[in-house]
Amino acid sequence: MAKAELKTEQKTEIEDSSSLKGTLASVFFLGLFIVITWVSVYMLFVERF
Amino acid sequence: MHMHKLEKIWLIVGVSCLVLFLTTIGVSAFYLGNKPPSCLTTVDPDKVDQQKPFDKPGLHKVEGKDWDYELVYVAQAFSYNPAQVKVPLGAKVKVIATTKDVIHGFEVAGTNINMMLEPGYVSEYTTTFNKAGEYLVVCNEYCGSGHHLMFSKIEVVKQ
Numbered sequence: 413m414a415k416a417e418l419k420t421e422q423k424t425e426i427e428d429s430s431s432l433k434g435t436l437a438s439v440f441f442l443g444l445f446i447v448i449t450w451v452s453v454y455m456l457f458v459e460r461f
Numbered sequence: 462m463h464m465h466k467l468e469k470i471w472l473i474v475g476v477s478c479l480v481l482f483l484t485t486i487g488v489s490a491f492y493l494g495n496k497p498p499s500c501l502t503t504v505d506p507d508k509v510d511q512q513k514p515f516d517k518p519g520l521h522k523v524e525g526k527d528w529d530y531e532l533v534y535v536a537q538a539f540s541y542n543p544a545q546v547k548v549p550l551g552a553k554v555k556v557i558a559t560t561k562d563v564i565h566g567f568e569v570a571g572t573n574i575n576m577m578l579e580p581g582y583v584s585e586y587t588t589t590f591n592k593a594g595e596y597l598v599v600c601n602e603y604c605g606s607g608h609h610l611m612f613s614k615i616e617v618v619k620q
Contacts (some may be wrong), residue, residue: 432467439471447478454485460573461588 480582498576502583509535509561518542520554527553532615534558534598536565536578539607541598546613548590549620555587566601569615577602590617 509515510526517534529552535542536558546553558567560578565582567576577586598613 432465436467436611443471443474443478450482453603456468460571461591 506580510514541613
């Protein structure tokens with residue numbers, strides 16, 4: 413029985429036209445908020461006796 | 462696996478932050494020896510007054526230990542014993558506290574001394590009183606109708 417030919421040479425092109433700059437900015441904005449709040453609470457803990 | 466370049470950047474930053482935060486906690490616990498205030502020490506809640514060190518509440522000078530003073534507190538509804546205490550500025554003090562009846566809080570407002578006092582358990586916190594002033598000790602666990610009247614005072618004074 414004949415097998416169907418596997419077309420291995422043909423590659424699916426993934427178009428990467430989407431820009432993630434806005435996502436990067438929002439991720440860093442949130443990240444910075446988390447880091448600043450964490451550090452300020454930690455400094456409060458260290459400063460007090 | 463295809464991954465966007467910017468995606469890699471935020472993943473690296475995120476993972477680094479996580480590692481940094483966890484390392485800080487790890488160093489604090491395993492190198493600096495910070496631990497929860499209640500640590501396996503027990504006391505018979507019915508015989509608190511007869512047992513050491515709770516038979517003599519207050520500030521005591523101790524020798525040959527990592528700390529200079531021991532500050533012993535006994536809490537009960539709705540007061541602390543002692544009601545007022547003077548601590549010399551710069552003294553390294555181990556605060557040892559327990560409760561005779563129900564769960565009470567032991568918070569020295571504006572400091573890191575903040576413990577839960579559970580009947581049958583001893584709570585401890587070692588610290589250096591390095592800022593002069595008057596500190597209010599308050600109960601921050603609701604313990605009954607007189608909860609809001611429950612307080613004590615610590616005066617950190619120059620000597």
